[in-house]
Amino acid sequence: MAPQIEECQISAFTIPTDQPESDGTLQWDSTTLVLVELAAAGATGIGYTYSCPATATLIDEKLRSLVVGANPMNIAASYHAMVHHTRNLGRPGIVSMAISAVDVALWDLKCKLLKVSLAKLLGQVRDAVPVYGSGGFTSYSDDELREQTSGWVKEGIRQVKMKVGRDTCRDPHRVKIVRDAIGDAGLFVDANGGYSRKQAVALMHKFADLGVTWFEEPVSSDDLEGLRLIRDANVPNVEVTAGEYGFQPSYFRRMLELGAVDVLQADATRCGGITGFLAAAAISDAFLIPLSSHCAPSLHMHLGCAIAGIRHLEYFHDHVRIEQKLFDGFVPAKNGKMKPSMERFGLGLEFKSKDAEMYRRS
Structure with a gap:
């Protein structure tokens, strides 16, 4: 008989940041991880998203019944059932984050039942993937910026990203501080939609003079015409990027049809998981x-x-801290790359329940 998913457990954990953080348009002092655990035939698959506790409630009330009793080998069937069942709730936002966490758990469970890593199940094209260090928050002092970004380079990470967009007058100064700190390493900036179109074009030229090669969300990622306008400024060697707020395939299609970005970003904790x-x-x-x-x-x-x-992958400061703290099997970047173990099944992660208990949300 085909295996059936016997149990679905949902939890939420709120972990404080190591200090208050901000970017071009947001401030925060904690991050919430929503965890899904699916059990079948003696194996447990885990999936997660970075969202809010309401996401856990949505999974419990709307998605749990769809996966319990389902065949863990038929991920597509469960995925489309979740999409159809949440139609009237609106796809963007926590609905897609909820689907993402469950979908990741389904893939992890399938791999564990088959006793294979996720990379091997999907088919490897490389044994390690490059990363870039990401942080450089607008709340950081100049010294904190230098310390964090130069630290990544010393660890062998040859590309780093910092936040801009909160203070247009001071941003070139902050970017120069990081350029001086990291030498000839690659330098990316992320405005999180903090600039107007004309501000972005003007600053793009200044950033290019400092060797910036990546300009992420110079304007809102919903302003596809604005992204295209900034991309069409054709500042040499600077790529316009966006896509982290894509919750479904049609979003990515529209973004690329309009020629809005040079590099597309996607987030499996938001865009529907592995699927x-x-x-x-x-x-x-x-x-x-x-x-x-x-x-x-x-x-x-x-x-x-x-x-x-x-x-490449984004080696984001907050999530590196959380995943290192709460997951056994976390793989730190080495020589600028992350290399999964093929001896561990699925994502290669096991949740540290005891270590996480202090962060649990009711």
């Missing part, structure tokens, strides 16, 4: 646009080794 990320990869491949994953490095590591068009 949704594979769809985003197929769309980017069809448009001959490279792909980069957003945050959650442990979740994207196997995908990065299995998708030919992926350029």
Whole structure:
């Protein structure tokens, strides 16, 4: 008989940041991880998203009944059942994050039942995937910026990203501080939609003079015309990027049809899990646009080794802290790459329940 999913457990954990953080448009002092655990035939698959406790409630009330009793080998059936069942709730936002966490758990469970790593199940094209260090928050002092970004370079990470967009007058100064700190390493900036179109074009030229090669969300990622306008400024060697707020395949298709970005970003904790990320990869491949994953490095590591068009993963400061703290099997970047163990099944992760208990939300 085909195996059946016997149990679905949902939990939420809120972990404080190591200090208050901000970017171009948001401030925060904690991050919430929503965890899904699916059990079948003696194996447990885990999936997660970075969201809010309401996401856990949605999974419990709307998605649990769809996967309990389902065949863990038929992931597509469960995925489409979740999409159809939440139609009237609206797809973007926590609905897609909820689907993402469950979908990742389904893939992890399937791999564990088959006793194979996710990268091997999907088909490897590389054994390790490059990362870039990500942080450089606008709340940091100049000294904190220098310390964090130069620290990544000393660890062998040859590309780093910092936040901009909160203070347009001071941003060139902050970017120069990081340039001086990291030497000839690659330098990326992320405005999180903090600039107007004309501010972005003007600053793009200043950033280019400082060797910036990646300009992420110079304006809102919903302003596709604005992204295209900034891209069409044709500032040499600076790529315009966005896509982290894509929750479904049609979003990525529209972004690429309008020529809004040079590199597409996608986040498996938001865009429908492993299933949704594979769809985003197929769309980017069809448009001959490279792909980069957003945050959650442990979740994207196997995908990065299995998708030919992926350029790199985001080694995001907050999520590295959380995944290192709460997951056994966390793989730190080494020589600028993450390399999954093929001896561990699925994502290669086991949740440290005892260590996480202090962060549990009711």
